[in-house]
Amino acid sequence: MLSLLISLSILTISSLFILLFSQSRRISAYIFLWSLVTACGFGLVSAFGVLCQKAIVLPSMSMDLRVLGTIPLGEFYIGIDALSAFFLLLFFILSLAAGIYGYGYLREYAGKRNVGVHFALYHLLLIVITLVLVAKNAILFLMAWEIMTVAGYFLITFYNESEGVRKAGYIYLIATHVGVFCLTVMFLAMGAYAGSMNFDRMAATQYPLGLASLLFILAFLGFGVKAGFIPLHIWLPRAHPAAPVHISALLSGVVIKVGIYGLMRIIVIIKDFPLWCGVMLLIMAAISGVGGVLYALGQHEIKKLLAYHSIENIGIIALGLGIGMIGHAYHQDAVAFIGYTAALLHTFNHAVFKGLLFLSAGSVIRSTHSGDMEEMGGLFKVLPWAGHLFLIGSLSICGFPLFNGFISEWLVFRALLEGVFRLDVFGIIFSSMAIGALTLIGGLAALCFAKAFGVIFLGRNRTSEEQHYKEGDWLMHGPMILLAAICFWVGIFPASMVYGAFQGAQAITGVAVGLGLKEAIIDPLILATRVLLFGGIIFVALVFIRKMLTLEYPVRLTETWCCAYAHVTSRMQYTASSFARPILKIFRSILFFKVESNRLQEYFARETKLSSSLKDASEYFLLRPFFYFIKRISRKLKWIQSGHTQIYILYILFLLVILLIWKLH
């Protein structure tokens, strides 16, 4: 707790200093870098301190700091339990990496833009996210949440001269405020029922099932907007490409995870939900997962593609969360425990590998000055660092063995399969549907990253043969190497992180779990690494044989064989759209394609063009009609807003009179 407070105060003081010195970019940058490193260091210490304790730290047993009367209607009441600590861990790791990278990334803008303000806002975002994660009072939570949203808006609109960026920021602001509305209603309802705005009092209250399900729907809407569940996701694929990459990494790795944290916190507080809440979450998760990856397949803009993959991974996390809730509703504690563990671990892993992917994509964008994959190709040779790190990120996100994605996807599968084994028919139907969805997600994600990595880094460059791309320096490589190392470490030695996730999962279920179940989860993972070791031995043997043979029969280098066609240009390579076309064609009935072309009508062909893009169906068929409807209604009610101050004062007077009458009555 102490180290977290130190970390918070370092961030507060240094952000003020950065603002003070924002004219001198050198000083502000140095303050930023060092305060970031120390603050994240202290933050990590506090997170580890809680996670490494032998006894589990339940929400009721956390070390608290409570200052009365500091916030209107609430109090400054914070505390770290194991759940908060787990999220703090991933949050500080990623914000450290993204911050250092951002420092390196934004150097080229020094003098052109006010980078100092950006850095100060970055610190502000870190402070409020920390507060959201440790708040134990609903009012404090909502205030921090609101500042987080607004600080996020300013960070996203860094390139504010562009119309598209401003629009993306605007949509982000509106979408998240719709979420805040739901959250406020939810917390007020809970507070009114429990008689206190403090989380521990709320948690001590038993909620009737009807109220619990209503609260869950509000929580799903409020936190779901932030987390980016389909169809509440539309801000996400717009805001991610608009922001500078390190902010995208932070948004995708942490900010949307705060939505997941919120859902988990609600599960901690309310505990008993009716069965259908878990089922609904599972279904929405499956839709988000499959939908997210299908939309990602249709994207050619690298950051947009990664943004849709965040939606997919939120789906995977929520699959674990959903099966956990279903298991709890069936009183199958093992299913619930594995489900929550899987959700937590995938949250961590996604933060790490998605951060890595965004940052390495940033290195590509920085050197090519374009995010369009169709213009790239062959970058593996010119940007080897970005290439190798992107490859590690891709292998992790596809969930391949040896990397961290495999561990958490294995756990999600394990939770769902335990659900198939231990639940009744109704439960089996939904868990097996989720298994199907998760397998499909895995396959499609592999396809999508084969496309992304293949088109960007492999083959030949599609625009020019002459390339003068320059790679970043150690300030940019360092953070990425850190993240890549974590991907490997969790993939090869899963035990420690899984134990961390156990602590968090116990904080969610609220009961200590026997050692037997923990070993039943960990031991297979350790045996799995043994299989991988066997694979590694075979690999080494194969390498050795090949080495021997190539010594005897030397290798020749030549052009790629193109089936006897001599004049091959780089434009003839398979493009991202053509690579993804077969699979999108199979799913065309549930996707919405927009194809524009000039039909050839004369005998002699003229210049013509064809463009096709994948549109977001939930935006075009669900949200747009809905908002047009709201717009129509508000236009009819426009006369209320006359614009005269006097009339507004009159309204207030009327309201007061009505309140007075109501009270006297």
Place this chain on the structure above:
Amino acid sequence: MNVILLLHITVLFVFPPFLLGFIGKTKAFFAGRIGPPLLQPYFDLYKLMRKASVYSLTANWIFKAAPMVSTAAILAAGILMPIASLKPPVQFWGDIILFVYLFAFARFVIVLAALDTGSSFEGMGASREATFGCLSEITLFLNLTILALLSRSLSLSGIFPGGLSSSWSLVGPVLILVVVSLFLILLVENSRIPIDDPDTHLELTMIHEVMVLDHSGVDLAYIFYGKAVKLFIFGSMVVSLIFTFKTHNLWIDTFFFILEMIGLAVLIGIVESTMARLRLNKVPYLLFSALMFSIIGFIIILARTI
């Protein structure tokens, strides 16, 4: 223990190319030819090993590493698979997930290697392989879930040698559906004829072969060998589902297992000789029918448990 381990590894490593020999022989029989000798796949591997590799100037290390990584991943999946009544060297609760992911990994690296050459033909093959692969993966996993539910085990070694022996009398129809579905998946995953023709000559119609156009020498040998092992593993899955009876004598069981595998190879050969290759846009329908088979099987099981 050591004998079992050794026998398992030996059968897994040595036997697979033999299957290709039997398939070739069957096809030759239907064509009225004598055909290449049964050991021809071994001769081919030997020949390829003694040829120098040619690499594209465009390619990176991914192109060179991919055949080795993919073959190693397939063999690693192989040691999870029980053969005859031989317990696999490693088994654990939930190894079916690793099993499926290892195959996906093996496919992924080959797809990357194909894209690494920058050839449009190989990009085309990679795109097709990845598409069909991700559809067959879901069917494979669903079938394994059904089998896990029937045998109450999440481990391949719990499912295959004896876990299902009582299921045939109880839920025979379900197992027939699963066997048919798995056989279709076997054809898809190993690029056999109704889906892909391993001996075709036009690159535009190929799926798997076109991905490895640029591989040569020892790399190509690795890829061929890996494919043979993959066919062997999928085949042993189908065979152990059909023949659940075991004598519990190590050598007799292994002998019968090899006979059964040869029978399967002959069956594949018959399918290949009597059918024409499907048009590419019909392949998804075949995959969906395989998926439907396993979903229907699942529904039957659920109906029984009510």
